[in-house]
Amino acid sequence: MGDAELEARQCLINPEYDPLPTSLLRCLYVGHFLSRWSARMWEFSVALYMINIWPDSLLLTALYGVVESASVALFGPIIGEWVNTLAYVKVLQLWTVSQNLSFIAAGVAVMVLLVYSSLKSIIFTPLVLVTYLSGAVAVLSTLAGTILIEREWVVVMSEDQPTGVLAKLNSVLRRIDLVCKLCAPVVSGFIVSFVSLTASAIFLALWNVVSVCVEYWLLSSVYEGIPALRLKDSNRKQNPSSDPEPSKSISEQNSDLPIENKNNIPSPETHAFGCFSILPCLGAWKVYLNQEVVLPGLSLALLFFTVLSFGSLMTAVLEWEGIPAYQIGIARGISAIVGITATFTYPILESKIATLRTGLWSIWSQWSILLICVGSIWVKNKLPSAYMLMSGVAASRLGLWMFDLAVIQQMQDQVPASDRCIVGGVQNSIQSAMDLLGYIMGVIVSNPEHFWVLILISFVIVTSAAILYTLHIWRVRKHLFHFDKLYGLTQRFLGSSS
Incomplete structure (x- = not known):
């Protein structure tokens, strides 16, 4: 059965069916690629920078890993709640700007440390702290983008689509991430090996100067071009406590099984608990544990x-x-x-x-x-x-x-739509906590x-x-x-x- 015949049949079955435009999917993929490329390039290069700045010691590298993992472990639930609360466009703006500006600041700080080694006795510690804090902000911004795109947008985009669309979107996004994980270190390693570490830091900063504009334009085009995203965003702002029915790809698979769906629906106490700004992390954890x-x-x-x-x-x-x-x-x-x-x-x-x-x-x-x-x-x-x-x-x-x-x-x-971003934030927080334990295990x-x-x-x-x-x-x-x-x-x- 050809694609045209399949779409025609789907339209007869579901009059509301509207296939996702290929051009907008490309915009989504390219925007995701730009974001992941920056993150993977920094992830590989930062260890080389730290070792070169303080030779014969893994202390700076290990401390950077601790700061990065701890930041996500501590603030991941809060990031999830912010993504769940703010409008899509606001999250997109904060994510793209803060991520790219953080990488630019980190690249400049590293460049200064590499070029002016005599500064170590004067402002060495402040520049290292700028690098650490910029990296922490960048990884938290990347987390916000990951939750927005991989946990929210693809789910909304796949609603009223043929079976398997969500799995395909997930697979393509993960494939893009792995391609960046494969190729970004090769490019960075080539620059380091055949030019210099300083040139690598300059390239990182310049890449993000260009990337921030292109990335925002591509992803905002996806938002403006797909009505389901705008409608979902509007409904979420008007009635944040509403819980549309989740996708049925798994529930249909297990429709004959005695699953208690009541655990999927957060109680009013859960929402009330999460509204206390003093304890945002505890509220997010309570939502997560109820899933x-x-x-x-x-x-x-x-x-x-x-x-x-x-x-x-x-x-x-x-x-x-x-x-x-x-x-x-x-x-x-x-x-x-x-x-x-x-x-x-x-x-x-x-x-x-x-x-x-x-x-x-x-x-x-x-x-x-x-x-x-x-x-x-x-x-x-x-x-x-x-x-x-x-x-x-x-x-x-x-x-x-x-x-x-x-x-x-x-x-x-x-996971109910109202809790999807919160759960994503807590999940990434737990993963970073496990990653942090891995660093501690290596220290012991x-x-x-x-x-x-x-x-x-x-x-x-x-x-x-x-x-x-x-x-x-x-x-x-x-x-x-x-x-x-x-x-x-x-x-x-x-x-x-x-």
């Missing part, structure tokens, strides 16, 4: 409490074990490519076995592949052990990113020879996350596998063999 998807959210957050990723800790250990930097970069690129593959695989798998079971299969596949990393502990030779570790982490990204998409879609479908076990301890702890955390999500599936579906279907397939296979 049906709290267990999947906690499972996803636990996966951030790990060293089994190509982060700063694992990269440092690989370099200590004698792996050349270019090989680490290639492995990181392969990891990103595997993650991009997950964004293509997820919509196919989700259409076959539904969102809940896609998450189940994804997280246990990640767990299975990470057994390779655990096995690397008992390999005596450092190089084979390191290669096993890198291959296991890279291959596990397929399950990780599919699980990430599955949990995000469950939150989009099952700082000897590279004892990295195997961190591998085992990380594997236990992933196991706990998989078990927690499995318990959620059992609580909702009352079973894990369709043994009757499995028995039927087995019988058909045996019959064909005989």
Whole structure:
């Protein structure tokens, strides 16, 4: 069936159906790309800046990671409430301007520190603090944009659209992020290697000067061009307590299951509690804990409490074990490519076995592949052990990113519209808290020879996350596998063999 015939049939079934304009989708994707490129470029470069500013010490790099993770952990719920309260255009303005201006300020501060090394004795600490605070504001602004686009706009845009549109939008946005994660470090590394660190900081600042205008124009065009966004924004401002029915992609999958929907509807006490400006974080946490998807959210957050990723800790250990930097970069690129593959695989798998079971299969596949990393502990030779570790982490990204998409879609479908942004803010706060614990774990076990301890702890955390999500599936579906279907397939296979 062609696209034109499918759209014609959809119009007959649903007279209100209006396909999303391709040009506006491109504007959404390009605007999202510009935002994620800036974030990924800074994420890679900041560690190089800090090490060069204070050689032979990871102190500045580690402190920056603590400040960034702690800022999201503490203020994530507040950001979620702001996105939930303010108009879409206001959030868009604050997000794009504050993110790009923060990166510009950080780039200028780093450039001064790199060029005028004699300033260290005079204003070294203030400039470092400017870099830290600018990075913290940038990551909080990026969080606001992530909540607005990935947790709010795509849900509104996919309403009254054919089945699978939401999964496709989620996959494309995640694919864009992973492409930026793959390519932005390559571009930054090329500038650092063949020009200079200072040139990299200048390029970062100039990129954001241009990006802020283009990014805002593209995303505001999406807002103005899609009536559903304007209508939703208007209804939200007029009646903020109203709760439109959530999307049905998951509820239809489990329509025959005894799910208690009353937990999806926040009580008046919850809204009243969240209105107290003195305790915004507590109100947001109460809203989050009242959701049906709290267990999947906690499972996803636990996966951030790990060293089994190509982060700063694992990269440092690989370099200590004698792996050349270019090989680490290639492995990181392969990891990103595997993650991009997950964004293509997820919509196919989700259409076959539904969102809940896609998450189940994804997280246990990640767990299975990470057994390779655990096995690397008992390999005596450092190089084979390191290669096993890198291959296991890279291959596990397929399950990780599919699980990430599955949990995000469950939150989009099952969280009421009035609470969606608040839940997104708290979710990112928990994830950053887990990330912060990972930095603390690295400080406690700082000897590279004892990295195997961190591998085992990380594997236990992933196991706990998989078990927690499995318990959620059992609580909702009352079973894990369709043994009757499995028995039927087995019988058909045996019959064909005989």
